[in-house]
Amino acid sequence: MSGASDTAWRVGTVVEAHPETPSARRIIIDVDGWPGNIAGQHLDVRLTAPDGYSATRSYSIASAGPGSRVDLAVDKLPDGEVSPFLVDDLMVGDMLEIHGPLGGWFVWEPDAAPDAAAERDGGGSVAASARPVQLIGGGSGVVPLVAMIRSHVAADDSTPFRLLYSVRTPDDVFFSDVLADDGGMPALRVDLIYTRRAPDGWPVTPARITREVVESSVFPASDNPRVYLCGSTTFVETVAEWLVDLGHDPRSIRTERFGGTS
């Protein structure tokens, strides 16, 4: 596998689909000829109506590694053209046009050779894996970060990993199965921030993420972490600004904003 993009449109068959949260659905697709993917990459899904009108949307992949199955978690945007179909109407056995894997930037690989973009990344010649990894996700923005966690676990990688995850309520947690498992993952720490409603007995009152929470939860700038930040534009911009304020090198922060039109 390389970070290079792949140009072919492929046919994917839905092999599993079930509710992930009240507004989102987990969809597992077996893609004919899929070459495997690196954690953090995305794919494009193209839907074509009977009159020929087609709409293409990008979705982050929650899985990583070889194999032809990709794991998606799609959040329904009520005015969207594509996501309501994927969440409400798509059935097991349906076929979709899939383009990917795509993107060589917002990616993490275990045991990485010195990163292709390392010099521009504030990392000098240090291998990417030698630096701790701070994942920060808002809502469905956790999806590509889940792929990185899975990749980290699958490789039994020793890089210190932390995830700071902001969600509205306990029901809105994506991939709670993967995240709940951190007892078996000594090199991973998960910090959850509930913004609207917390589980019973949760020590902190639900509130929006703050600079203080970021400061106390993420690896300090002195540890020179690589930061992957994914969520809505507002979330990404707010948190990125705090990180830079807290001394993180902007070149060490990689971002992925979610659009609002899917």
Place this chain on the structure above:
Amino acid sequence: MLSAGPTPHIDTAEWEFSIVPESGEPRTWSWEQLMAEKIEEVTTDIHCVTHWTKLGTTWRGVSLDTLFADVETSQDYVMAHSYGGYTTNVPLDELLNGQAWIAFEFDGEPLDPEHGGPARLIVPHLYFWKSAKWVRSLVMMADDEPGFWEQSGYHIHGDPWKEERYW
């Protein structure tokens, strides 16, 4: 629709609109001055380049016939400039004779910034990307020159009946 960029938010107190003929001396309207012009209600179909047509949309605005009444020009082409920097080109004779308006209301509501407010050009007989959102000036040109999207793949004229979508 010129929507690909940050949405400009222009207060009507700051807003102004100009027509700039070859003399270089603009004819300029403040928001109050535009509102004092003859306002027309227009019901028309609009044609988006991505295959859809919206029938019977209702707009309120000032006809370009009214706005060009005191403008002296012998040039035949117009470049529409928007707040936010986008441009689109239209021949002058396709803006006059009841073919184009500076519109500030859509279906009875003030135009919000996402839809080109406070005011946008509407040229309903051309594809809708020619109906420049957030219009700020019309600059006369001796020759037709492509605007922002027309330089980048879209048709220089954009007539839906001839399906003039792309180069």
Place this chain on the structure above:
Amino acid sequence: MTHLDGNSLAGVLSELFRFDPTTASARCAGCGAIDVLARAMVWEGTPGTVVRCASCDNVLATIVESDDKLWLNFSGITAVEVRR
């Protein structure tokens, strides 16, 4: 309307390039900033996609897509660095 990151261009640009151009560095013709395309600001929509420099807001590139064609305007970029 909110913008996306240059990362999101990987799909459409894979139709034009044999490599992933989102990890390539480009120089802005407006301010001279050199950065990877993945860090640029991207607005998707009709009539097309606009890519702006994250440092100065200059339009780096536009992409127009029809059903069977693609137009790329890179006039806001003076040069792109590609790894061999």
